[in-house]
Amino acid sequence: MDNLEAGTQLTGLQAIWHDPEGEATLEQAWQANQQGKFKPLDTAGSTGLQPGSFWSYFILRNTTSEQLRLHLEYVDHQLISLQAFDRPLQAVGFQQIADLFLGNPFSERPVSHNRFVVEVELAPAESREVLVRYNSDRQGYVYPSMRIWTPAALQASLTVETGMMAFLFGGFFLMSIFALVAGLATNEKTFYAYSVYSLSKITVWGVIMGYAHQYVITENFHWSYMSISGAVTIFCALFFARLFLQSQQFIPKLDKLLILMMANAVFLFITALFKLTPLTVMSMTFALFMYPIMVVVGFARWRQGSKEAAVFILAWGLLIFGLVTQVLRDVGVVAPSFVNYYWPPLASFTEMLTIMAAMGIKVHMLRVQKEHAEKKYLRKLEESKEELRDLVEERTHELKQAKLQAEMEARTDYLTGIDNRRSFINKAEMRLSLALRREQPLSMLMMDLDRFKAINDSYGHDIGDQVLKAFSEVVKNTIRSSDIFGRMGGEEFALLFDESAEGSVEMAERLRQEVERITVSTPKGDLQFTTSIGVAHLGTVGTLESMLKQADIALYSAKENGRNQVVSQT
Template identity: 45%
Template sequence: MFNSHRVSFHRAQWVGRSGWAAGIRCLLLLYLCALGTQALAVKPVVVAGDENGETIESNLELWHDLQGHKTLDDALTAFAAGEFSPLTTSNKSLGLKPGAFWGHLYLTNPAAQSRTLYLEYVDHQLANLQAYQRSPLSSEGLIGSPGSMAKIAEFDINGSFSDRAVSHHRFVFAVTLEPGQTTELLVRYGTGDRGFIYPSLRVWSAENLRMAQTAEVGLLAFLMGGIVIMAMVSLTVGLATGEALFFAYCLYALSKIAMWWTMAGFTHQFIIPEHFHWRYISFSGALVITTGIWFARLFLKTRTCIPRFDRLLLLMLWCACLLVLAAWAEQKAVAVILITVLLLMYPLVSIAGLMRWYQGAREAAVFALAWAFLVAGLLSQALRDLGYVEHTLSNYYWPAVGSYTEMVVILFAMGVNLYKLRDQKNAAELRYLTQLEHKKSELETLVKERTRDLEAAKSLAEVEASTDPLTGANNRRSFFRLGTQLLHRSQRHASAFSLLMFDIDHFKAINDNFGHSVGDDALRLFARTLMAEIRDIDIFGRLGGEEFALLFSGTDDASLKTAERLRETVSKLSIPVGGEEITFTASVGVAHFGKEATLEELFYKADAALYEAKQEGRNRVKSADDI
């Protein structure tokens, strides 16, 4: 039917021509009839002027050149012999095929004005593409011979981007049709050794193509910009904490940017317009896989927690290394197969995350969810490449969107992990302080059974060496050691503490009037009472004679209130002696930690405050700030 319309169209143009023109017309009609019924198998693409990326698989006939060495004349011969067949499938990949495919189609312009349309190859994996156009008939007569076809476009993934007539990150060529003109195209899709073929083309008007390209560049720039920000955040945290995990995430994110920018064709367009090579795509893919598996193994701790399953992840790393070698050796078929295998193995990382979650790592569940976003995108890409699902812009960019989502969720999982590490650090510090403040007997639970007796003897020796034998309080040496540690912690963390110095008032009179045994009872009662009134984190010790000291962790106001409370408690104490009760009081000097470099400096201030308290009548609290 289509050929009949073409014949009628040209017959109407040639009415009234001379005899020699009628002869040429007859030759042309004979040639068109010689094309056979194959030209009737598909309809022409009717140019409307507002094309918006519609695909033309229903208007296309295909012929497979298995070796990929056939010429244009070979393709024309095959077409004349009826070896081209209509493409009956939807916009899908033909799968991993060797050689090249030749596509044949017609374009017709029924309008009264000329129109230019743009044909775009739908994917980024094609090695090369050539387009040929048959010289058409016009109202003025024959332009060129009926069998002539001229090359109108030639693309190569390794070629210079500046050679492209249309500046676009994919293969795009223009066809101009005059009013009422119908033209015939042959398009060669070349894969090299072996590759995935999407035989369809998208048809665009100039304005719609420009808008679509702008939208694509904007989308990818948005996604890659977000990944850049996440990479910089991770790098900053890595520099602050020294954790290798954050550096691995940063490299993983940056490699993703390089891969998606290269796979989409923007690296060729904007970064390496000259001397680009297809192996850069394989290199970038291998880099993403390598850094991704490295990061996943660090995050999930697969090497120590699930060592058997970790071997599968190591296998993925080896496959990525083979991919680099295949790309370097320009073995495109091997590289394509390895990339496909690696994409199909990506769900293993999600399984590793679920296994770690089952072991109790909560952040691994978030990681598994994040990786699932990526796996869904890559699985759609693998199924699309193998021809099981239709090729659309949505599933073309689904892997990139899934990759972006994966990075966002993984960053959240790393935050969860960082929060967990912080809790572990705080818990470790608290355990360390508790071990210093509790009785040494608790250390028995941390040693092995065969050394229990030795550890018990060691603990007893440590207690005797660090405590005052009369009162049970820390002796002077132990008090200064613990106090110096508290001072250093306070200097590092800017925490507040105060030194309270106690002196039992008129203690010499107690010894002189009632004997040293009563004096010892007073010292023991005083120390036992204060140790019962203070907290475990406070440090209490006997400095010598009737002088005691307390290191109180807290605000200045709280330390003064504690000093007053303890002074009042001491004033209520009594010792029975010979049927009567004797009482005693204590004076307290308080010094708050400020910029002192040593504990001795703080002692000097507290001692001065204690002296003032005695001078003012004893049984009172005096702050060093008030003198």
């Protein structure tokens, strides 16, 4: 060892053996080594997604004259168990120096670190052979390599890493609080979704990077927690994105892809919960493969005019770049390093900051739209005042006309257009009172169309209606405008007018003669009809009821005496 104890040198990549079944013992692994089955890794540092276990063999040499204690740190967090064995060079028999398992209590780790660390002691000028078994629980990604540290250098590096992650977690937490406050202030669901999404980021990176096991779930930790927290974060991300981009409303076809991705997140959660390793790995791979679709969705919204979608594209692009870096690292295209190890959480943090900026833009645009809408509303309100005033005046006029029309219809006979019975009686009562006070003459005529039923039966009711209208028109044209004329019901009519007994008989006779001359055209030929009239005259005292009764008696006499005549009741 020269000056290579600061984590800059990796071990074991030149001699790697794959045990597909994951059942090989130490003796079988050493036998494979002796048979030349340990080969250099043909990737940049990862075995890729393969089942079983991997073994690495390397030699540590202490070139100094002092006792040397080293910490060998596994380069990644995605490992279920690690066993290490060593012996002095060319000695007989290996001894186990580490048996690390993700499910063991964190307190049992010989070195308190969020990743697996193996401690090795080297005497002055001593060389030791080391065999390390890496296990990913049947199927997963393995980085069969260790970083070499002195204890002090590893502790210093851990302090820096922990501080950086604490900064990122604090940033996520603050963004979550800010979004929650904004949600409470605006009642906008997008802020609430963003707040939950930010908290899920703390959870997923805390679990994946090993801090949850170190500080929270120190007992009975399981690899499935990584996938479960990842599933929750993916679901929250997609839920937020759908709200933020309004994909369901504006791009429904692409929105179906987002729903598919959300369904896969639920599937990932279930498979991880039940510890179905192959299905979990497949689902997670599918989720990462589908992530770039979010950029396509954002681009579609940006093309539709959503300015904040452009910032969303940038944010999601940063995240995808980080995830792509992780994928390239996992499949062995890129060699593992601190930069690409921490790039995914850093990219995730940058994504959240950028989305926060996008949400700020969105809020600003909503405020501008609100102010514009308020100004437009005020202008419209001013314009509407005049329109409303005109509308009210017009409506008031219409209501007055409707009222007059209703009042007229209430006192008018619908067929003939003259006063109906109720209106006739009301007017007649007032005229009678006036005549009594002034001691003026007042006469009443009761008129009935002769054989009207026979007309209806022979010619039909339509002709009967024409007869009633023609009769009413003739009477109206004969009497004075001050006379009160009304239809009492059916073919019976009444006339009240200022006239003496003698004059009233003359008026009745004139009306009878005018009616005789009426001709109504029918399909059966011209129709003529007559009327019988009863006359009553007001004395010094009297009532409307008595006048109507007297006139009705006179009318009855006229009909009994042969019809088409005038009879006066004096």
